[in-house]
Amino acid sequence: MIVWVIAGLLGLATGLRIGWAFVNKQSVVSAAMILALGSLGLVAALNWQPLTLLLDTVLRWPNVSTVLSQVALVACAAGSCVMITSASSARKPAAVRRIAIIQYSVAGVIAVITLVAFFIAPRQPEMSPEEYLRRNLGSGGTALAWLLPLLYVFLALTLVAWAGVRHSNRTRRGRALFLFTLGIGLIVLASAFFLLRAVGSTRFVGVGSAATLLGCAMLVVASGSLLPSVEDWFGARRELRVIQPLLEELSRRRPNIGIGVRPRGPLLFRVAEQMSLISDALYLEATQALEESGIAPDSYEEPGGTVSPEAQARKIAEWIHAGRDAERSAKMAFPGPTWLRQPRAYSDREWILAIADQYQRLGTLQDVAAG
Incomplete structure (x- = not known):
């Protein structure tokens, strides 16, 4: 139930961004935001066990939803990185688009390597995502396939967190950016836990704790993404009440x-x-x-x-x-x-x-x- 609440909030935030992009001119920032939120919502949905079993059955490959979660997390990191670097860049739009294409290309290569490493590895019995992580992270050769995507997510989102804190302020958008950055920071912390497991340090890090931290991070990211829309709605309602008497008088005249x-x-x-x-x-x-x-x-x-x-x-x-x-x-x-x-x-x-x-x-x- 909690997973679907998180996925629903992220889906709502993605839908609002898509609607905003349709109403306004499409931009690199809005497209990157849609990719980041949609991918993170997909990560949340793929960790719901009935959907996990359905995908594994339809695609006829055990635990395939786990590698799809990895790819979605890489896409989230790429979208977040493009979003924050494009929004804070003073370069011309053409240069911003070229830099975004390079960032997406790097993430695409990492996603392809992750998929190839998964499909060439021996098949394992069907299990839950958490159990799959517990068995494969820190188990020698199988953990090497996790290092590259986890390292990319860790480095890309660290950049996002640093830039987000730098550009946060007391304005409406600045507050939302700070809350979004806080969620990204929690994802960075969770990815660091998974990295430690992947390199074999399992003594102080539990998969369940890292997964819980990742869930909290997704909830904070969704809240930060929805905060501007919520504040805009309440602010617009207040402004309508303020201007209504003046509008009625001037409309009469x-x-x-x-x-x-x-x-x-x-x-x-x-x-x-x-x-x-x-x-x-x-x-x-x-x-x-x-x-x-x-x-x-x-x-x-x-x-x-x-x-x-x-x-x-x-x-x-x-x-x-x-x-x-x-x-x-x-x-x-x-x-x-x-x-x-x-x-x-x-x-x-x-x-x-x-x-x-x-x-x-x-x-x-x-x-x-x-x-």
């Missing part, structure tokens, strides 16, 4: 801005679409205010360096709020186009959120005063 809008679709796209409607409506309101006032745009007073972004957003929110139920002639005077322009430290999205937040607070204060 400017009903034409909603013509042709398609509200269905991913939540993040809906938020972006509604923010674009607010931006268009604010521009139309400012244009009409300038025409009605007859004042040249450069005649208005600028916010100045002493005005904080919060105060600037509050000024715009008060101007919009003052015209909710009053006639246009009785509106609060338009503060000027420079007040509507976002501060340097704010993106367009952050600026609209700041105005919407101040507008929502004004509505809440008015409701409290009326009550």
Whole structure:
């Protein structure tokens, strides 16, 4: 059951990455992420005993699912390595693709050698993956076939862990990268345990402990991969609540801005679409205010360096709020186009959120005063 929970989480993370790649332009990083997560999910699924027996029966070769797990783990290491090196590289896209092809080629050669070594070795009786590892790791010649893939996984994922820690930060993506890197570090530790078994040092390392550590690592990797999507969903829900009062008021004043809008679709796209409607409506309101006032745009007073972004957003929110139920002639005077322009430290999205937040607070204060 635990194996399928892990495989399901990794499959969900892979599906989200595939969906993101379909919606956005395909890139080396997204393809590598899909390969890494999908391969790791395959490793988890192949360690479920009923599936192991089914594959061995269908392919008519005992314990073949174990070597497929090795190949999948090599593919996971290759995808993770390409992902982290491509994301952190400052080279041109063509050079990044060439480096990725070289990395995939090395992993492909190692995977082929692993498969050949397995199929030319004498067949062994059918057994569970854990029992197969216990019998073959550290048993002389049979362990040599494990050294090359395990060494590659260990070195490649060590590079991934080092680069992941280096590029982790407190941003939403940085936190996810740190959690993903933590899972990769656990895989590195598990592969080190298997390497020790392969070279014959079996005194302090148990296969069961290493397998449990690998399962925990896959769970952490899946959590790190899903964390951005979970945070994006909750963040988008919060942003929708913040901008809704401002959007409703501006839509009432400017009903034409909603013509042709398609509200269905991913939540993040809906938020972006509604923010674009607010931006268009604010521009139309400012244009009409300038025409009605007859004042040249450069005649208005600028916010100045002493005005904080919060105060600037509050000024715009008060101007919009003052015209909710009053006639246009009785509106609060338009503060000027420079007040509507976002501060340097704010993106367009952050600026609209700041105005919407101040507008929502004004509505809440008015409701409290009326009550």
